[in-house]
Every structure is written in C-alpha cells, then in structure tokens.
Amino acid sequence: MDRLTFSYPVWFVLFCFLLGLGYAMLLYYRDTSFKDQAPWTRWLMSGLRFFAASFLAFFLLSPLLRSKQTETRKPIVVLAQDVSESVANALGKNQEAYREKLEQLQRELGKEYDVKSFSFGSSVREGLETKYEDKISNLANLFSNTYDLYGGDNLGAIVLASDGIYNEGNNPLYLSEKSSVPVFSVALGDTTPKKDLVLKRVFHNKIVYLGDQFSVLADISAINCAGNTTSLSVYKVDGGKSQLLSSQPLGIDRKDFFATKEIILNADKAGVQRYRIVVNKVLGEASNANNSQDIFVDVLDARQKILLLSQSPHPDISAIRQSISANKNYQVEVANIRDFKGNVTAYDYVVLHQLPGKGVDVAAILATLDRERIPRLFITGSQSDYAQFNRVQNLVTVQTDGKNTNDVQGRFAGGFALFLLDDNLKTEFANYPPIQAPFGEFRVGGSAQVMMYQRVRKIDTQYPLFVFGEQNGARTGVLLAEGIWRWRLFNYLNVDNHELFDDWMSKVTQYLGVKEDKRKFRVSVSKNIYRENEQVFFDAELYNKSYELINEPDVRLIITSEKGKEYTYTFNKSGKAYSLNAGTLPVGNYKFLGKVSNGGEQLTYNGQFSVQPIQLEQYETTADHRLLRLLSEQYGGKMVSEAEMGSLPDMIKAMGTVKPVIYENATTRSLINIKWLFALLLVLIATEWFLRRYLGSY
Template sequence: MVLITDGIFNEGSNPLYSDAKLHSPLYTIAQGDTTRKKDIFFQNILHNKIAYLGDKFPVQVDISAYNCSGSVTKITLEAINSNETRKLNEESITINDNTFFTSKTFLIDATQSGVARYRVRLSPVSGEFNNINNYKEFFVEILDARQKVLLLANAPHPDLGALKSIITENKNYEVDIAYMNDFNGNIGKYNLVILHNLPSENSDITGILIKMKQSGVPAIFIVGMQTSLPRFNQSQEVISIAGNSRNNEEIQAEFNPGFNQFTTSEYLKNKLKIFPPLQTPFGEYKVQGTSSVYLFQNIKKIKTNYPLIAFGEQNGVKTAVITGEGIWKWRLFDFLQNQNYDLVSELINKTILLTTIKTDKRKFRTSTSKNVYKDNEKVLFDAQLYNDNYEMINDPDVKLVIKDDAGKEYRYTFSKTQNYYTLNADLFAQGAYSYVSSVVSNGKELVAAGKFHVESLQLEQFDLTARHSLLKSLAEKYNGTMMYPSHLGVLRDSLLNNVNIKPVLYESKSTKPIINLKWLFFLLMGLLTLEWFLRRFYGNY
C-alpha cells in the first residue's frame, strides 16, 4: 500500500495509535512543508450546545501561535444575526514565545431564544502566513424554558408560601401570588394557574376560566374547606364531588400503581403513606371521563378509590385536581424526616410538569434532525401529516422551500416512507437558513416553518505544517518506508524487486445445468432422428 499525504490529521485519533490490520507493507510519500510558518490560530473552542434564556454560559477559546514572539493580537467575541454584528468582548493578547498557547474564557448572556450565532476573531500580526484561521464561528441553542405560574387564592393560606418555595427552587419558574378579590391582571401571560380554594362561595371564577380556556392556560385546582363544591364541579371535568365543604375529613396519600404518565421514586411511594393528613371536604368523589388518578385517598388507614391527585385533558389543555389542603404540612414533615424538601418537591414539580406539557395537535409538522449542522453533514428533514382522526397519512405531496441569508431559494419534494415523509437535502454551505414546507390536504393548504444553521469546519486551515515524522513512524510500524516524491523511482524498483510481493493466482469453478447446453440437445435430437431414418430405410420398423 502506498499513502501519499502531508501527515496532517484534523479529526479523530492519532493514526499511529490505531491498528489498521494491513496485510501488506505501508509506504508513505511525504508531501507538504514541515517549516513552521508565522501564524496565530484558534486551536479549539469549547462551549455548551444548549443554554437557557436569561442565563450566562461560558465559552473557552484556545489560541496557538508560531513564530510570533513579541507580537500583540486582539481577540474579539461577536454575536451575529441577520441584521447586525454586535461586539460582546475584546481583549489584547501579548505573544511571548515562538511556540505560544493560551486559553481565554468568556461569559455570554443568553438574551434571545433560538439558535444564536457567535464569532471569535484574532487580529492578524505583521507577516502572518495564513489569515483564514484567524476567525471561527460557533452556534448555541438558547431555550426559553421559563414558566410563569400564578397562585390565585381565595384567601391567605400557608399552602401558598409552601408552594411558591417548592416551585421557585427551579430557576426557570416565576411565581406570582394573588387573591381573587384583588386580581385584575392578564391571565393569558401565565403558563399555569393554580387555583387554591377556588371557586368559593364568595368568589366566582367563571370569567377567569373563560379567559384561561381562550388562552389555552392549564389549571391545577386545590380543593379545600373554602371551596364551593357545586361551582367546582361546573369548573372542570376531572373530578366530581357530591358533599358539603362545611364538613371535613382527614386523608392520606396512596400511590396508584397503574399510573404511568410519569415515574415516581420508590422512596417517595413508600413515604407518602406516612405523610401528615390533608384536609378535604367530606363527600363522594368520582373520576370523570378518561381522567387518570395519580394518588388515591387513604381514609382512616383504608385505601379508597377516591382520587387525591388526578389529571384530565380537554382540547389539548390539561387540568389537575388536588383534593386536599395542607401541603405546607407535607413540606415541614419532609424536612423533619430527611433534612430536605426533595420528596414534596418531586411530587409537586412532576404534577406541574405534566399539567403544563401541551399536546401538539397540529395536523402538519416538519422538523430537521438537528438545529445546527457542520458543512460536511447532510441536512435531513422529516414531516408528518394527520387526517381528521389524527391518523398519520402521506397521500399528498409535501413541498419544501429552503432560503439562505441572501434570499436564494432551494426547492424540494419529500419522499414518502411508510406513512410519513423524509427528505435528504444534502450539504449546505455555512450560514443561516429558513425553510417553509407545505401540503394540500382536504382542500386546505397546511404550512410548517423553521430554521437551521450550518457551521464551517475549516479543518484544513488550522494546521498547515506537514508531519513527516508521523509518516515515518507509520511506515516503520507497518514494515514499509517513508520516501519523498523525488524518490518515486526508488519506490518502484523496491516494489518490483521485493521477493515477498508475488502474483496472486485465483481459481474459480462454475457449473451449468446440462439442460442449458442447447447444442447438446440438438446433437442428441439429430442422432435420434438419424437412427430413426436408418432403421426406417433398412426396414427394421
């Protein structure tokens, strides 16, 4: 085997440390220049692929320089969008050695959700051989995971403080506390409303519920001694209670082993049974429709089929009901038992998470396999189309238009695979791209849109110094020799005179059914015909 290369590798591990399992000697032909040119470049950039809106995230930039001792360069960090390039940071770097390395760390504010594009640049120094590797771009996906929660109560209650403390342990949650008689805010700006002891005899929440339904805001009802049960039954379709809120009952929690919408730790399952009792109105509790029960009520050590926590869904919006007040006692008990609030936090946070997850009811969806691609990766799409019964179909054609920063359009048609759609759009150059897919179903045009980014590797520009020592070591490892292009004649003679290199003879055998030999068939037929003729002629028949 003959390998002609400069010995520079820019992806994967050092080839010297891998076992190629060659069955012949390896001869390397050394190309390129081993002289270190005057150059500064980015050795590496380390950053999170995902950050959260409102957070700060670090970026580590590794910088190398050769033969630049005494020079000064500036490193600049910039944020790039379609409208502007904004400088985020800038520092001067003094290069004090001809073989120089340093690392710089920057903190970036995640100020806008989506895929953020950043660039780091090094100002060139006098006499620098290669300026192409003086800049590098990277991408970070900024997720807006913040949730605004409203604790709307009939009156002050220790549960409110306990719930706020539990919820705000997660920095992505913001909690407001308000009382029904004083509330006049915009209910649509919240991702979740927790209704404590509402509706009550004094507070009708019909108007609030109408606005929540219009905005698609989910709700968690906490039923207590101030809850008006008739109004409560009219306000949701998860649980119905036939009883009187003037009479209360103490209940404890019993885990429902048939519940599978989220997982619960075994420790919490066991500890739930000894948590302090909650107060709930006395009455008969029934689960409505297809609602699912997470916890049952345990009354006086007897497990019942009355729900303590249950979930329902209507038109893609979820509702949860907790049929008891006194969660603050659970939180105190958790701390006394475990010196932390982890168990109650797990229970409440998973209840909130399940309630706030929205079911995607779109009939047409398109997505890319990832949001950021390298310029040597193919951009892949998939699409799903649903009929009125939400069955996946792929009868009509789906069109896709991709547009780059300059406004150039690329048009495609999806392939149909089983009951969905796929598309391999191949490679794209570095830049930001938007896409719009469309399909006509039942006479209506459905549209889905999105964005993706492509980052340039530029791997060949970061190391331009040939590694002939690596080629020499590789050749020796596999019983060969390293040579220069001027010695190709020597290589030819060496290969021709190598006694270990011999011609390879291959023997193959093939068989054919005799029925395929047509000439033999006609020969036999001819002989039989001749025999018949001769017998006939000489009177043997």
C-alpha cells in the same frame, strides 16, 4: 486442458457400444422392408441407429468433462492522493505541475501493475481528483478501506501522497488492521515551522438554557511569535452582522506558546445562536485563516409558563409559587381573577386556587383551557363554589355545603402509578400537620386515579384528597383541601430545608404540565446543528381528523437562509409519513416552513436549524513528514519527496516481492449439458427417421 472422467468404471463404455450394436442388428439384420433398396442404405441406417443408441447409453454413465484454466494477474498497487485543504496550501501555485507528475506516475505504474487510484479526505473515493477542497483528513479511513477491498487479493503496495496532517480518525500508526504490504509515501508541503498564531480548539456546550450563563474554553497556540501582544475577542453573528461581546488582551511570552482562556457568555436569546471566537492576528503571520472559529449553541427556552390564578391572596399561593420557582425551567406568574387581563393560551399550565368561586365567573377561562387542552390543577377551599366545581370537572364529585371542614392528613394510595414517589416522602408526609378539607360526601370518577386519601383524626378513610386524571384531552389534578403552606413550613422545621415538599410539588407540576402535541401536521429536522459537509434530513407527519397517519397530499418545504435566499423542496412519501434529504447547505442559520393542504385546511409548521463551518484544515500549517516516514518504515516502504516521486516504480520493482500471481481454476461439467453433443444426437436420430420414412417404412 480438458479431461473426460466417469462416475462408473471406464470399461462400462464397452457395454454401451455392445448395446448400440445389438439394437441396430435387431432392427435391421433380418428386416426385409428395404430389400429393394441399395445395400448401403440399410448399412447407413443401421449405423445411425448404432451411434444414437450407443451415445444415449454412454450418457447414462454420467461422463464429466474436467477443464483447467490458468490466469496471470498483475499485482495491485493502490495510488492514494490526499485532497484536503491543507494539501492545497502545501502545493500553492504548483498544483498543475504536481498533477502532471502524479498522472505520469500512474502511467508508469500501470505498465507493470494493476493500479487502483483513490482520493481521500473526509471520505475515500475512486479516481484522482484535481481539486483539494475536503474539510477533513482521515488517513485511517483510507487504510481501512484499502484492506477491506484488496486485503484478500494480490495487493502489492500502497503509494500515499499526503502532507501527513490528519484531523479525524485514529492515528494510522496504530491501526488494528496490520498488513505486510509496503507503504511508499510522497511527502508534500513544508515542515519548517512558520510564524503563526492559531486558535486550535474551542470547547463549549452544544445546548444551554435561556437565561443561563455558559462557559467557552479556547485553546490558543503560537509558534515563533514571542514578544507579540494580541487579544481574544468574542462576537455574536446574527444575520451577517457581528456584535462584539467581549475582548481580553493576550501576551505571548515564549517561542512555543500555548494557553487556555475561559469566556463566560449569556444565553439571552432562544434558538441556535452563532458566535465567532477570534484571536487578532500578529504581524508576519503565515496564515490568518486559523485565527477564528465559529461555534453554534442551541439555546433552549425550556421554561414552562405557569399561571397561579386565585380570587384572593392566600398563603398556599405563596408556598406553591416558591416551590415551583426553585426550578429554573418554570416561569411562574401569580394573578387575581378579577384583575387578570391576559390570555390563558400563553401558559402551559394553570393552577386554579378556589376557582370556580362564589360570585366569580370563570366559564370563559375554563372553556379556553378545554379548547386548547391546557393542563390545570383545581385547589378547593372555603371560597370554592362546589356546585360549579362539580360541573367543570369529572374527576371527583363533592356533596357539601362548603361551610364545614375536616382537619385531614394525607395518606398515599398504594396503587398510584402515574409518576414515582420517594418512600421517604410517603413516610414523612404521614406526620405533616392537618389541612382543611370540605366536610361532605365524595365520589371519584371512573377515569381518575387517587394519589392521596384523607386521614381524619388518625382514621384512614376512602375520601380522596389528591386526584389526577384527564379531561377533554388535558391532564387535570384536583387537591380537595387548603393549607398546604403548613406542610412546607413543617418540612423546613424538621430538616432546615424545603426539599421534600418542593420535590413533591415538582413531580406534580412535571406530570400535569406536560401538554400533548395534538397538531395535525409536524415537521422535524434530524438535529439542530449540522456540519457543512453533512446532508440535512427532514421528516414530516400528517394526521386526519381522527388522528390517523396519512400521506396522500403533497407536502412542500421552504428553507430560508439568514440572507433571505429560499430553497424549495417537495417531500417524498415514505410508508405513511414523509421524508426529505435537502442535501448540503452553505454555512449559516436557516428557518424552514412546511406547508400542506388537507381537506381544504391549510396547515403549516415552522422551525430552524444551523450549518456550522469545518475549519480543521486551517489549524495546522506545518506538514508532518515524521508521520509519513514512520508509516513507511513500519510497513517496509520508503518516503520520497515530491521531486523524487518518479523513482517509485523502480523502488517497488527493486523490492522483488511485488510479483504477478498465477491463478488456476478447475471446472467440472456434465457432458450431457454440452449443446453441440445434443445437436449431434438429434441429427443422428432425425436422419434415420427421415430415411425410414422416405424409403417407405416406419
């Protein structure tokens, strides 16, 4: 229904017509231009001018056209089907017959209501799916999505078809979203407890360190299996082959059995390791699928390899080795420079004790350390060649003959900020016995930071004792004294432990041992262990010779499964880097190889990750109709069996609360915006203009 309104009093319309009449009379009443024409022509043109002027004045009153529309909307009924694996087990061979019943229910509900169909499990999707393959059941997610989508609309009822088993998300009975919408449940599956042995949960560390032992806790339950004996076995799965690691017997002494068993495993190989925990089946079990679980443990080889290199035995070497070896993340090797046949590139950090020394050539080793940017610590002493020492590092210069020494103590510098030092350590070190530093002149380089100065006979000097800095892109330290073994012994003499000295040496090692990643090409995976329903994401970075981030060349990625199957991808260019979504992959261990060609240089990057199975749906074989009944009662609905689901439309209708809603919308628009009125005004003006021109006037 349309109604005309004005911004001004309605009687102003009279002025519009008077204005139009006056304008027409002024133009045509005494005009003699058309005296030779038929009288009707002047009346026609004056009428056209009257209506055109009146309409224009009328529009100046800002007339508004108000209209109202009414719309009747059917109430919304949400029909939600659980499509998890447990429902497939509940339906068995009757899946096709059940699907026909569900579609018939959808058609019957559609006659009276606006039916919104959803499938839910690990996620909520529109439509009724015919495959029951989701690895997770999340009932709470369904209700949250439903309230978000239709909570402000005419939501009449929710029809939920499920076995009542959920294994992710909150209990739907205690949702924060409360609604007066009735919930009708279709109970699927069998609630009769069957004879079943279940490995319910396995607790373990996701990350362990190489060489450590770690604990695995297994929760085992059994229903109706009293009097049976089984065993708990652990296998290591590698390349599709299983190796038995341990097995322990397990007796089931009651009808409703539950036990937690601990398994101790050794982390003897780096990388993501796959283990299979198995409870051997008993005769007559309802399902064997829930008797085993695969777990993935990321074994990190975080130990840094440290080389203590010297030209002769010294108690300082022993003190440093014992101190560093106390930390399980460090692997320490001691070698004599004359006997050392290894490659220093195999080490993360090198201690050069009194090297370079007199008559000892270390030029090749130092060149390798510089080329590979390997951190190092110089310790000087009576066997040091200070002329060579000044040439191979730029942190401190020592002018000395190397024959005379000073007994010095350490005094911590006030502005040192490369790493934190405990106040107790600073206080105690001031009382530690003297060590031997060279007698001479010292000059500290501009890029060096002094951690400790020399205190000579209780006199604080500005001579450096312990200096840190960076040389050729590698962190470097210089200890200008020998005899620190005395400090470690003095620490034990005072407090019966070496903790203070070891903590100091650990901080020094931790700082110097960090080797910056200067590789020009890197590929990173967002995490090492994925669930089988998760998508695998990669990022890549490429640097030019100036270490500027670029992404002009194409980057390829090859993922190889443990069975040898290859998946090849090309990265997407994102900003100045690269990104890739490899999608979901089958369960197993994978290796990846990134390749790129930049300026004729072939760059590669290797890594690995694993995809673990989701077995949650196999743990429960008994439907939970109690949950469905409580859910329906809480929200004012009813629970029906699969055979009774055809009666749901009548049940919903009988409630009398699920009714259509009439919506009334009022719209207001300016009359001047109506196109046909504009066209009419244009026709009036154009017709008058044409007649005036045609009859010889302007």
